[in-house]
Amino acid sequence: MDKGQRSQWLYSTQSMHSAAGVVCVLLLFPLLLGQTMAQGTPQQVCPEQSDISPCICTVKKNGLDVLCEATDLMHITKSMGTLKGKSPIIFYLKLRHNNLPKLQGFVFLALDIRHLTIHNSSLAAIEENALSSLGKGLTQLDVSLNQMKTVPSQALQHLYHLLILNLNHNKITVLHNNAFEGLDTLEILTLYENKITQVDPEAFRGLEKKLKRLNLGGNDLTNVPQKALSILDTLKKLEIQENKIRTISEGDFEGLQNLDSLILAHNMITTVPANVFTHLSMLNSLELEGNKISIIDKDAFKGLEENLQYLRLGDNNIHAIPSEALRPLHRLRHLDLRNNNINVLADDAFTGYGDSLTFLNLQKNDIKVLPSTLFENLNSLETLNLQNNKLQRIPQDTMEPVIDTLRIIDITDNPLNCSCELTWFPKLLEDLKNKDDEMSQKKKPLCHMSLDNREYFVQAMPTEKMHCAGLNVSPSPTSGGLIRILQVNILAQIAMCSVAFLSSF
Numbered sequence: 001m002d003k004g005q006r007s008q009w010l011y012s013t014q015s016m017h018s019a020a021g022v023v024c025v026l027l028l029f030p031l032l033l034g035q036t037m038a039q040g041t042p043q044q045v046c047p048e049q050s051d052i053s054p055c056i057c058t059v060k061k062n063g064l065d066v067l068c069e070a071t072d073l074m075h076i077t078k079s080m081g082t083l084k085g086k087s088p089i090i091f092y093l094k095l096r097h098n099n100l101p102k103l104q105g106f107v108f109l110a111l112d113i114r115h116l117t118i119h120n121s122s123l124a125a126i127e128e129n130a131l132s133s134l135g136k137g138l139t140q141l142d143v144s145l146n147q148m149k150t151v152p153s154q155a156l157q158h159l160y161h162l163l164i165l166n167l168n169h170n171k172i173t174v175l176h177n178n179a180f181e182g183l184d185t186l187e188i189l190t191l192y193e194n195k196i197t198q199v200d201p202e203a204f205r206g207l208e209k210k211l212k213r214l215n216l217g218g219n220d221l222t223n224v225p226q227k228a229l230s231i232l233d234t235l236k237k238l239e240i241q242e243n244k245i246r247t248i249s250e251g252d253f254e255g256l257q258n259l260d261s262l263i264l265a266h267n268m269i270t271t272v273p274a275n276v277f278t279h280l281s282m283l284n285s286l287e288l289e290g291n292k293i294s295i296i297d298k299d300a301f302k303g304l305e306e307n308l309q310y311l312r313l314g315d316n317n318i319h320a321i322p323s324e325a326l327r328p329l330h331r332l333r334h335l336d337l338r339n340n341n342i343n344v345l346a347d348d349a350f351t352g353y354g355d356s357l358t359f360l361n362l363q364k365n366d367i368k369v370l371p372s373t374l375f376e377n378l379n380s381l382e383t384l385n386l387q388n389n390k391l392q393r394i395p396q397d398t399m400e401p402v403i404d405t406l407r408i409i410d411i412t413d414n415p416l417n418c419s420c421e422l423t424w425f426p427k428l429l430e431d432l433k434n435k436d437d438e439m440s441q442k443k444k445p446l447c448h449m450s451l452d453n454r455e456y457f458v459q460a461m462p463t464e465k466m467h468c469a470g471l472n473v474s475p476s477p478t479s480g481g482l483i484r485i486l487q488v489n490i491l492a493q494i495a496m497c498s499v500a501f502l503s504s505f
């Protein structure tokens with residue numbers, strides 16, 4: 001263990017101690033909180049089952065949970081009438097698999113509903129006054145898998161405490177200007193799997209104060225609705241995957257200054273042009289997999305230098321690692337380039353940004369040769385996937401710089417030649433076993449031996465027959481013991497915490 005590794009160990013020992021302290025507080029907190037809450041809220045009571053049938057009512061900690069399935073508006077209206085008499089808090093009202101083409105005005109009048117679900121119920125229209133009485137209590141509304149053709153803006157406008165709105169799996173084609181007006185508190189809006197082709201410039205007006213997550217995935221957008229999005233400066237996560245976007249261009253993400261995660265996967269993007277993400281200086285994760293990307297400009301990732309850690313570029317048409325574009329990304333940890341057409345790797349493919357990489361996936365490419373200095377500065381690499389390439393050799397010298405940090409490696413499905421230079425692999429497996437690291441690898445790589453024209457597991461190459469000297473697979477004693485000391489330490493802390501808790505009574 002060298003000095004750097006030791007200080008890492010010390011650091012993690014300390015943070016595990018303070019973690020045990022946090023566990024202690026967390027153990028105490030809900031118990032104390034539970035006591036105060038139990039005094040505050042009166043016990044909720046369900047109506048008689050026969051009075052509320054075909055719905056079913058159960059009592060939950062925060063109120064009633066009412067479920068009505070496979071019925072119609074008449075029966076639901078009658079059940080709601082029964083609940084009104086008792087004026088309880090309905091924490092969940094779930095209406096599923098019903099025949100409810102239209103939600104009438106005032107169905108929920110005088111009910112205090114916190115989470116309302118109307119799912120898979122042929123719902124096509126919500127009258128303006130159907131939900132207006134729920135404004136003071138409703139925090140979640142789920143109308144997924146229905147027949148809505150537009151956003152029911154009139155019906156929604158009084159829901160001034162709503163946090164989550166789910167309109168997934170409907171038939172919405174256009175998001176009109178001010179479609180969500182009045183939903184000042186909304187934090188999550190999901191419109192996954194609709195038929196949206198058009199988002200008007202003021203569609204999200206009113207959501208600019210609180211919206212944190214927006215899902216426009218699974219629609220028919222052909223470009224990024226730049227104008228509408230530009231006001232959402234509180235947005236953290238934007239999903240526009242599974243659309244038909246062909247081009248992205250500079251300015252498309254202007255205004256999204258707090259965006260942390262951008263998902264553009266499974267579109268038809270062919271080029272990542274210069275400066276397209278420059279406004280996203282807070283971006284941590286960028287997903288571009290499943291497009292048709294073949295060109296990545298050298299300034300494609302400009303502006304992402306300080307925060308980008310996750311970059312997914314798998315399932316595209318990339319012919320070489322876009323090293324020039326990646327070099328400034330000195331925080332990058334996770335780089336996924338699986339299933340592209342990469343066939344040649346430059347010596348300096350990872351220079352400039354390799355230091356921070358912990359995860360590198362190059363599986364399903366056409367890589368034939370690993371340059372001997374390729375991994376030289378990948379000092380943090382823990383996971384390396386080279387599965388399904390055209391590698392005949394993976395020499396020890398090439399692997400040397402990463403062998404101490406690697407925890408997971410996949411070299412299966414390569415036309416490997418059995419050779420003494422591959423003996424690093426069984427040694428690495430043995431080392432990982434000794435470190436208590438369960439290497440998640442069920443598949444074992446094979447190699448071909450020309451001597452006897454046979455296939456061998458790389459783990460079981462006949463090294464004597466091959467005259468390999470110095471294959472010494474002796475276990476190293478240290479690390480397992482250290483982990484056990486840490487575990488004992490934490491258990492002791494938890495025990496002390498429990499004693500402190502019990503004696504506080």
Ligand SMILES: *[C@@H]1O[C@H](CO)[C@@H](O)[C@H](O)[C@H]1NC(C)=O
Pocket residue numbers: 097098099120
């Ligand atoms: C939707 O509800 C119908 C009954 O109205 C049911 O037959 C169908 O299986 C449900 N679909 C899903 C996906 O739950």
Ligand SMILES: *[C@@H]1O[C@H](CO)[C@@H](O)[C@H](O)[C@H]1NC(C)=O
Pocket residue numbers: 392393417448449450
């Ligand atoms: C691997 O072995 C084959 C014969 O089995 C040979 O033709 C080829 O040159 C070898 N490749 C390398 C890189 O040594």
